[in-house]
Amino acid sequence: MAQKKEILKAESKNFNFHYADGTHALKDINIPLYEKKITALIGPSGCGKSTFLRSFNRMHDLYSGNKYGGEIILHPDNTNILDNKVDPIEVRMRISMVFQKPNPFPKSIYENVAYGLRVRGENNKRLLDDKVEEALKGASLWNEVKDRLPDLAYNLSGGQQQRLCIARALATDPEIMLFDEPTSALDPIATVNIEELMSELKKKLTILIVTHNMQQAARISDYTAYMYLGEMIEFDETDTIFTKPSKKETEDYITGKFG
Amino acid sequence: MAISNKKTDKDLNVIRALIKKHKKNDQIFAGIGFFIIISLAITLLVLFLDLVIDGYPKMNLDFFSNFPSRKPEGAGILSAWVGSALVLVVTFFVAVPMGVAAGIYLEEYAKKGWFADLIEINVANLAGVPSIIYGLLALGLFVYEFGLGTSVLTAGLTLSLLMLPIVIVSTREAIRAIPVHIREAAFAVGATKWQVTLHHVLQYAMGGVLTGIIIGMARAIGETAPVITIGALTFIAFLPPSPVNDVAPFINFSWLEAGFTVLPIQMFNWISRPEHAFHINAAATGAVIIVLTLFMNGLAIKLRYNIRKKIKW
Numbered sequence: 001m002a003q004k005k006e007i008l009k010a011e012s013k014n015f016n017f018h019y020a021d022g023t024h025a026l027k028d029i030n031i032p033l034y035e036k037k038i039t040a041l042i043g044p045s046g047c048g049k050s051t052f053l054r055s056f057n058r059m060h061d062l063y064s065g066n067k068y069g070g071e072i073i074l075h076p077d078n079t080n081i082l083d084n085k086v087d088p089i090e091v092r093m094r095i096s097m098v099f100q101k102p103n104p105f106p107k108s109i110y111e112n113v114a115y116g117l118r119v120r121g122e123n124n125k126r127l128l129d130d131k132v133e134e135a136l137k138g139a140s141l142w143n144e145v146k147d148r149l150p151d152l153a154y155n156l157s158g159g160q161q162q163r164l165c166i167a168r169a170l171a172t173d174p175e176i177m178l179f180d181e182p183t184s185a186l187d188p189i190a191t192v193n194i195e196e197l198m199s200e201l202k203k204k205l206t207i208l209i210v211t212h213n214m215q216q217a218a219r220i221s222d223y224t225a226y227m228y229l230g231e232m233i234e235f236d237e238t239d240t241i242f243t244k245p246s247k248k249e250t251e252d253y254i255t256g257k258f259g
Numbered sequence: 260m261a262i263s264n265k266k267t268d269k270d271l272n273v274i275r276a277l278i279k280k281h282k283k284n285d286q287i288f289a290g291i292g293f294f295i296i297i298s299l300a301i302t303l304l305v306l307f308l309d310l311v312i313d314g315y316p317k318m319n320l321d322f323f324s325n326f327p328s329r330k331p332e333g334a335g336i337l338s339a340w341v342g343s344a345l346v347l348v349v350t351f352f353v354a355v356p357m358g359v360a361a362g363i364y365l366e367e368y369a370k371k372g373w374f375a376d377l378i379e380i381n382v383a384n385l386a387g388v389p390s391i392i393y394g395l396l397a398l399g400l401f402v403y404e405f406g407l408g409t410s411v412l413t414a415g416l417t418l419s420l421l422m423l424p425i426v427i428v429s430t431r432e433a434i435r436a437i438p439v440h441i442r443e444a445a446f447a448v449g450a451t452k453w454q455v456t457l458h459h460v461l462q463y464a465m466g467g468v469l470t471g472i473i474i475g476m477a478r479a480i481g482e483t484a485p486v487i488t489i490g491a492l493t494f495i496a497f498l499p500p501s502p503v504n505d506v507a508p509f510i511n512f513s514w515l516e517a518g519f520t521v522l523p524i525q526m527f528n529w530i531s532r533p534e535h536a537f538h539i540n541a542a543a544t545g546a547v548i549i550v551l552t553l554f555m556n557g558l559a560i561k562l563r564y565n566i567r568k569k570i571k572w
Contacts, residue, residue, distance in 0.1 A: 093449040116448035
């Protein structure tokens, strides 16, 4: 792997994950996330890429019996976010997430974006207004909704809803944003919007994205990890993965012989 | 060509016959369903109309503003409806906070396991326990053990026991209807369990919770057996002290200790008299109870509809 001068933002070290029913979903995953880069996780359904992504903000803690193994280290403070002493809420305040299906709250557009700040105890109206505007601009949604912030969020189209969810995740100034197949429920135009948005966002923060769509990974990501059956098969710069992968399995998947 | 056409015609006829046969099942079921619904509606309507017609001579304001009396013409339901109202106030303030809190706890906080299952079965069972059993429990516990006597408070507590399982079950069902992805969205921005409960779960479940509360109240208003068991008076010609008065602190709670009667007991009392004139009073009281119940159930449906219109995912 050609090492450029990248700053390490986070890394998983020998990361393992067991679901409550005993399934060993992830085995010894070692993946680095570089600062202000987009890292894509690709692989066939059920390979564990979403499970891996959801570990980054401890979503699995919501359901009892799930077990993490190994470490996910967050830099520059070297915090192991899987440590029992680290509160999952602290992790979620640093790492935000955008889900597969747009999932705005059944509240107003404004309240959706402001919610992360409200949770943090922010009640200053002017500050909230500024932050909501900034986040909506950051999610390129401001021009479409600025005149109807009190409207209910479900009145927006699917693509707008997803950008609203991005604004919600953005409003709290996260260090890393997780995207779990963010465009799989959207039409091609909305997909292009979201992809352009992600390229814009990476100027400010680090992105980890799970995608089913290999072209999408090739288009937007800087690094790509190919996963299969709970294992990380290959990790490299996206160009390398898609042009000259070092593993046969990766090549088979990329070229569509398999998967 | 002709042969194959003929074959197609034949196949089509077979398919059409099949569809016709299957559609007949649709019609049969729809017919039976319609018949049952109509019979139920007619039964209820006839019962109600019967009460209204029988009680018609008493349908005037005096009926609501007079105390019961030995003379049927002058007798009214003043003490009964005031008693019912006060008892329901107690029931509401006891059963709603406890029931909603219990529902939230069971659904959001309690660890899933055999213990939670045991509680679940018990709550479901409580909803089906005959109300007279609650009356006996209340007689032993509230009247004798706690020494609360036959008071508005005792009756309110007793009816709140009856209402609790309804509120708990409807709260839990309303919470379960909230999709996982909405819940995860709230957690993902860093909300605590309590914040998720307060800002999301409770708000989105409000329609179902309100419906449960109102249906529970509608049930409580018509309950007779447990209130008789705790020894409610059947003839009361006075009102409990007013909950609000004109001297500071403007609110008093002595009404909680007052003796009382409620609408269904008043009705029961009149129907067991031999004189026909009292039966007219009973019919009028019955009509009042049914109107109240219908009104509350209607309100529940309306509230649920209004809230659901605003909440979509």
